[in-house]
Amino acid sequence: MASNCTSSNFSSNNTETTSKSKDDLLSEILTCGICLSRMTSPCCLPCAHSFCRSCLLDYAQNNNMNTSTPINYILCPYCKFQLNFRSFEHFESMLIINPTLKQLCEALDASVLNSDQPQYQTSGIYRARCHTCCLLKMLKVCKHCFFMLCETCRRTHLLDVHRESKIQLDILDSHLRLINEKRLQMDKISQKYDDMRQHIRNYVERLIREIEQQRDHALDIINDRQQSNDEAFWTGNGFDNGEKLDFFISLLETGQKKLSAKNITDKELMELSDNLQTIPDVHEETIESIHFSQLSLELDEKFPMKQFIHIYDNDIPTTTTNNFEKSTNDNEQTECIKT
Structure with missing residues (x-):
């Protein structure tokens, strides 16, 4: 029994010693480096060191009281970080109270005050002043705002968050419905544009096919007329083809040279005579009566400048559109008449 009592007392003393060491460490952390007391309304500098708000204000006012420099500044008592400010009011507006450190200081003060009353401690939660009602009560950290x-x-705060979330969701739902309506409208217009693109492609393909058919028809006519002229020429002149005609043209030139020469031989003369016997019968009346078919070409030079496809906005007034179509039709009629 004695050993049990001794061990229980030892463990109790250990717990109390550990608790006191934790409180001492937390108290040391929450001590202001200027007044060396527990921080009140703790504010953090940009270097992350915290001090009492009132201590910082007094420190800044005393530090810049006798200086003639246009730049006001203070040096952090710990790390000598230089914080510049325009005026004392500007420095005062820069100091923002850290709510977490403030709550920790109040909780530590409450734990010290209630150190002789263990009945107020439950699961390591201490009485401190609530951030909203400022009453000394059991506190919990809100996971939404960390107060x-x-x-x-x-509970009131959670109800407010719930109500605000519902309002935001209703606004989001309204915005999304409006966006979806506009998106459906845009999809319909996009589909209409796709149909217009396909119509334009089909129209251009038909136009190209028509132009190609006219081209092929015109070329066929030219080829037929040329062939008929060739047949009429070779049939009417007595020569069967161009090679035969070229042979007799060459024979004419050679014979004239030989006959004009002074020393033509008998063999050359007899050979020339034999070749002349093979000349086909040529009738001048028949040659003169040969008729060639002739064609004329007329191209619409303004065709490439014509606008076959018209795209315009639906927002254009009807009168403007009608005037545009009327002027286009008048131009086309004028071009047709000129052609």
Whole structure:
């Protein structure tokens, strides 16, 4: 029994020693480096060191009281970080109270005050002043705003968050419905544009096919007329083809040279005579009566400048559109008449 009592007392003393060491460490952390007391309304500098708000204000005012420089500044008592400010009011507006450190300081103060009353401690939660109602109660950290709130203020805060979330969801739903309506409208217009693109492609393909058919028809006519002229020429002149005609043209030139020469031989003369016997019968009347078919070509030079496809906005007034179509039709009629 004695050993049990001794061990229980030892463990109790250990717990109390550990608790006191934790409180001492937390108290040291929450001590202001200027006044060396527990921080009140703790504010953080950009270097992350915290001090009492009132201590910082007094420190800044005393530090820049006798200086003639246009730049006001203070040096962090710990790391000598230089914080510049335009005026004392500007420096005062820069100091923002850290709510977490403030709650920790109040909780530590409350734990010290209630150190002789263990009945107020439950699961390591201490009485402190609520961030909303400022009453000394059991507090919990809100996971939404990270403030330490009492149970009543926490429920009220959660109801406010729930109500605000519902309002935001309703606004989001309204915006999304409006966006979806516009998106459906845009999809319909896009489909209409796709149909217009396909119509333009089909129209251009038909136009190209028509032009190609006219081209092929015109070329066929030219080829037929040329062939008929060739047949009429070779049939009417007595020569069967161009090679035969070229042979007799060459024979004419050679014979004239030989006959004009002074020393033509008998063999050359007899050979020339034999070749002349093979000349086909040529009738001048028949040659003169040969008729060639002739064609004329007329091209619409303004065809490439004509606008066959018209695209315009539906927002254009009807009168403007009618005037545009009327002027286009008049131009086309004028071009047709000129052609």
